[in-house]
Amino acid sequence: MSDPNTADCDSNLHASYYADGMQQVETELVENEQIAQSTYRLRVAAPTIAARAVPGQFVMIRLAGVNAPLIGRALAIYDIVNNDQGDPTWVDLVYLQKGAFTTPCSQSPVGTPVSLWGPLGNGFDPRPCDRLIMAVGGIGQTPMLLLGREANGAQAFGRPNGWAKDVELIYGARNEGLLAGVDDFRQAGFDVQLCTDDGSAGQQALVPAILEQRLQEIGDTASVRVVTCGPEIMMEKVAECCQKHHVDCQVSMETPMACGIGICFSCVAKVKQADGNWDYKRTCVEGPIFDAGKIDWS
Amino acid sequence: MNQATATPTDSDQPIPNVDLSTKLGRLALPNPIMVASGTFGYAREMQEVVDVSKLGGVLPKTITAEPRVGNAPWRTVETTGGLLNAIGLDNDGVDAFCEHHLPYLVTLNTPIVVSVAGRTEDDFVSLAQLVGQLGVAAVELNLSCPNVSGGIDFGTNASSCHDVVAAARKACPVPILAKLTPNVTRIAEIAKAAQEGGADAVCLINTVLAMAVDWKKRKPILGNGMGGLSGPAIKPIALRCVHQVASAVDIPIIGIGGIANIDDVMQFLVTGASAVQIGTANYYDPTLSTRLVDQLPAALAEINASSVSDVIRTLQV
């Protein structure tokens, strides 16, 4: 039998991956504030989750005790905040107000009971590089604060940090109002390039176009790594651009999830196999981070 | 364990001395709280989440003779108080199951009931025969999956239900459970056929055939068009089915459908179930199943019951 912890991603066996070490926490909102147009940041005390998370992982969260919405929602871990003793204590999540969960959540006062479980998923692979470029759009910036801080050495998550010399964020949104957390990214020391569909902030351009421009400027891309998160069409274009420039690229897939822990088989994406075929893989346990070359975008 | 964080007070209360064991024909369970097929992965996924050995029984995801990739996304969509799914029996196939999952499952120190599905009677029989020899507690025939087209629907026709149960019973050395669909006019007739075929128990219900539509795109939301509804929204339907079947057959019933708390468990037991299976709630409250085991003694004590068997089929109508 293959060891579930070491089996590689080509395994066809569903149970080779599972939510090891996830904790279910019943707690309440300690902060819930609007940080941009339709965008909110919430904070919960969840030390058992905070202590184990690595960048790129997510939690499932729901408003406790209600049947509508019933099913948890996946939200990337945006920030982990330590208490005075330096112990990881609070988990911050950033969400776009959109539908059945995020709308009532955005209206929920501090003290509202929530149920969450995590950390979930595999997280980004901390592969050393000279320059890490994080290319994100929409609400896809959320996993990048922790990743960039790990890469530039500002924060550590129980594994090597400081593995990139420079960290760059290319962040696109429909308009300026929707750009959320830009100050957090600047304070973390990332080189931030903004773009918007309407030109209200940064360049009037799409994220893949800015990335293309950057890779051309850099020229020797041998030690560049790209990570991307956002609308699938944007990630596909980013992946294409990286392939063209022979740049290592990881994507964070956002397929619809119902459990986040590998037991419902909702969240599948087409992932290429060693034999050239594809198989449906559960992104909640075998992802959400995949090497871009493994995704079958069709 | 995680459930301690979820309900810190459970363990502080004195545990009343009650007998939680329950019997389903030839199948004896340490307690009546099982987890439903397709809602607990292959159990390995849950090993760090709950103490699986506390459960009355575990059902891994339904297996078929050949591996199946399952349906195209979207595979699930939430509806009011429920979840609509069309997974399509995505599974590794019986060979991989026996080689990779079963050796692990049988070490779990809890009764393992393997759910099988086929397109033909022969498929069911050979699967039941094969897994029945490998140390499992029972075999559940999934006669009711709404997401697999092509096969004869054994759950909607009394005589084919009878025949497949009888043939599986003959071929399989361990107890046979028949899992039925609510998508029939008279479920009691199907349950009677399963009883006459020799089923040790009937399990009800599987999901309710249903649909969700995106009117702007003028398309069904699920990749497969229709799907099966589960969760709290279907609990009243499941209770009605358990009641109708309890009035018509003598064999034990396993109640399934929307169970989300200890009150739901007690409602099913009183109405006629000898055990229950937790399904969709595992998705949105992953540690629920073992918490229910902890909560059961106090609930039984509330109505002065000293055993689970004291409350089964005690509904007064």
Ligand SMILES: Cc1cc2nc3c(=O)[nH]c(=O)nc-3n(C[C@H](O)[C@H](O)[C@H](O)COP(=O)(O)OP(=O)(O)OC[C@H]3O[C@@H](n4cnc5c(N)ncnc54)[C@H](O)[C@@H]3O)c2cc1C
């Ligand atoms: C790993 C992962 C991480 C995520 N991280 C974040 C995050 O950090 N911040 C954030 O705001 N959101 C994130 N999401 C998305 C989030 O899980 C919810 O889907 C989103 O918040 C909408 O939920 P809702 O209940 O408000 O909307 P709903 O009422 O569920 O849906 C609103 C609309 O969006 C559509 N929709 C829902 N889910 C998806 C989907 N996955 N893909 C495409 N369309 C969809 C619905 O059909 C509907 O039209 C993440 C998703 C995944 C899988």
Ligand SMILES: Cc1cc2nc3c(=O)[nH]c(=O)nc-3n(C[C@H](O)[C@H](O)[C@H](O)COP(=O)(O)O)c2cc1C
């Ligand atoms: C996503 C999903 C997958 C399921 N897969 C199976 C399956 O493989 N075999 C099976 O017998 N039942 C399957 N079921 C049905 C459940 O076992 C259960 O009968 C049904 O969901 C009703 O219970 P619930 O409301 O508690 O979920 C599945 C249900 C869901 C929601």
Ligand code: FES
């Ligand atoms: S969300 Fe349930 S298996 Fe991935």
